[in-house]
Amino acid sequence: MAERWDALVIGGGFYGLYLAETLAARLPRVLLVERGPELMARASYANQARVHAGYHYPRSVLTAARSRANFPRFVDEFRPAVRSDFIKLYAVARRDSKVTAAQFVAAMRRVGAATERATPNERRLFDLDLIEDVFRVTEFAFDSAELKRLMAERIRRAGAVIRLNTPAEQVEPLPGGSIHVRLADAEVHAGMVVSCxxxxxxxxxxxxxxxxIPLKHELTEMALVEVPEGFRNVGVTVMDGPFFSCMPFPPQGLRSLSHVRYTPHGHWYDGLPGEGHLPADEVVATADKRTAFPHMARDAARYMPALAGCEYRGSLWEVKTVLPRSEADDSRPILFRPDHGLPNYHVVLGGKIDNVYDVADELTNHLGWAAPARVAA
Ligand SMILES: Cc1cc2nc3c(=O)[nH]c(=O)nc-3n(C[C@H](O)[C@H](O)[C@H](O)COP(=O)(O)OP(=O)(O)OC[C@H]3O[C@@H](n4cnc5c(N)ncnc54)[C@H](O)[C@@H]3O)c2cc1C
Structure with missing residues (x-):
């Protein structure tokens, strides 16, 4: 006899955990399956840790506006996982930037994101022959290890069941609208499946x-570095083109260094006409993973000479998945495909951590539920 669950969530990243908790607020039997040995060990760990506040998206008003709306909510709800003990600077490059400093400020004003001119000392960190202007903004980082701890505790309180080392393999419809799910080691029946x-x-x-579903995947490398003294309380992003970011990476007490040109090590698409689905793990397993850190550091040091003193500590390799239309404007729309191919099989994808609110709202609206009350962490 197959086990019966009200809902089954595929994936133990931040999205799977948050949505499993959302479902468990209404449904008594919620199961989350994670194929790996740990929760939040994939993209929800290996990312730049930026709590987006809109500044990264001057060319996509919608993404910037959603970030503005979600930022205070995320900071409030996950306060113990939020790191605000650094100064965040956004610099605009003089050449090759898709926005000028004036356009950056205007776009931010449109979405209500304050920009303050950086102080002379902060500006001195940059080569001002290459940088048009520098702004001090309010943007934070999250500690994914702490986020995982908070979510694991919330899931425990919500009463959802988690099974690690349990890949979901296949789904098929059952009479009456529930779904037969083949797990690697069991067969279960679920009233709905949410795929994350x-x-x-x-x-x-x-x-x-x-x-x-048409998707773009990028194999990405973020270098983890120790930054020189004098740089330790600063996070930097140079806009808006082939430049770099250097952000706190709280779980390891290091900084991540990423570069628009050198972080991607190749890309591929799912679901293009004539093409099917290429399993991400196979692509990653066979990819050449020689680090591009020397290129990242050399280019970053042109804009911020002190970064020449970065010491390399390792790299995080992960697949970044976005909707193909994000290529044009670097936007991060969510994907919500209810009843995708069969009733009650819902597929979601959030381009960034704070989009989880938009995805949860879509899901609860689809189910005809009012948003659940949440307890701040
Ligand atoms: C390089 C990089 C930098 C980024 N920077 C930022 C940033 O600064 N700020 C931000 O907000 N966002 C950032 N993002 C995006 C953010 O990381 C993702 O939006 C978010 O982590 C997605 O969470 P998730 O739960 O959907 O995915 P994941 O955390 O990847 O979780 C998916 C889980 O599903 C499991 N799984 C997959 N298939 C199965 C199956 N068949 N059965 C069981 N389990 C399965 C996987 O093992 C995995 O644990 C970045 C992403 C990358 C890659």
């Missing part, structure tokens, strides 16, 4: 003969 596999979004659907 991120880079692996299409895998279960493709194995079940469901339509492949």
């Amino acid at each position: 596999g991120y880079a692996n979004t299409n895998a279960v659907g493709a194995a079940s003969g469901l339509p492949v």
Whole structure:
């Protein structure tokens, strides 16, 4: 006899955990399956840790505006996981930037994001022949290790069940609208399935003969570095083109260094005409993972000479998955595909951590539920 669950969530990243908690507020039997040995060990760990406040998206008003709306909510709800003990500077490059400093300020004003001119000392960190202007903004970082601890505790309180080392493999419809799910080691029946596999979004659907959702995947490298003294309380992003960011990476007490040109080590698409689904893990397993840190550091040091003193401590390799239309304007729309190919099989993808609120709202609206009351962490 197959086990019966009201809802099954595929994926133990931040999205899977948050949505499992949302479902468990209404449903007594919620199961979350994670194929790996740990929760929040994939993209929800290996990312730049930026709590987006809109500044990163001067070319996408909608993404910037949603970040403005979600930023205070995330900071409030996950306060113990939020790091605000650094100064955040956004600099605009004189050449090759898709926005000028005036356009950056105007775009931010449109979404209500304050920009303050950086102090002379802060400006001196940059080569002002290459940088048009520098702004001090309010943007924070999150500690994914702390976020994981908070979410694991919330899931425990909500009463959802978590199974690690449990890949979901296939889904098929059952009479009456529930879904038969084949797990690697069991067969279960669920009233609904919410798929939160991120880079692996299409895998279960493709194995079940469901339509492949068009997605773009990028193999990414973020270098983890020790920054020189005098730089330790600063986070920097140079806009808006082939430049770099250097942000706190709280789980390891280091900084991440990423570069628009050198962080991506290749990309591929799912669901383009004539193409199917390429499993992300296979691409990653066979990819050449020689670090691009020397290129990142050399280029970053042109704009901020002190960064020449960065010491390399390792790299985080992960797949970044976005909707193909994000290529044009670097936006981060969410994907919400209710009843994708079969009733009650819902597929979600959030381009960034704070989008989880928009995804949770879509899901609860679809189910006809009022938003659940949440207890701040
Ligand atoms: C390089 C990089 C930098 C980023 N920077 C930022 C940033 O600064 N700020 C920000 O807000 N966002 C950032 N993001 C985006 C952010 O990381 C993601 O939006 C978010 O982590 C997605 O969470 P998730 O739970 O969907 O994915 P994940 O954390 O990847 O979780 C998906 C989980 O599903 C599991 N899974 C997959 N298939 C199956 C299956 N069949 N059965 C069971 N389990 C399965 C996987 O093992 C994984 O644990 C970045 C992403 C990358 C890659």
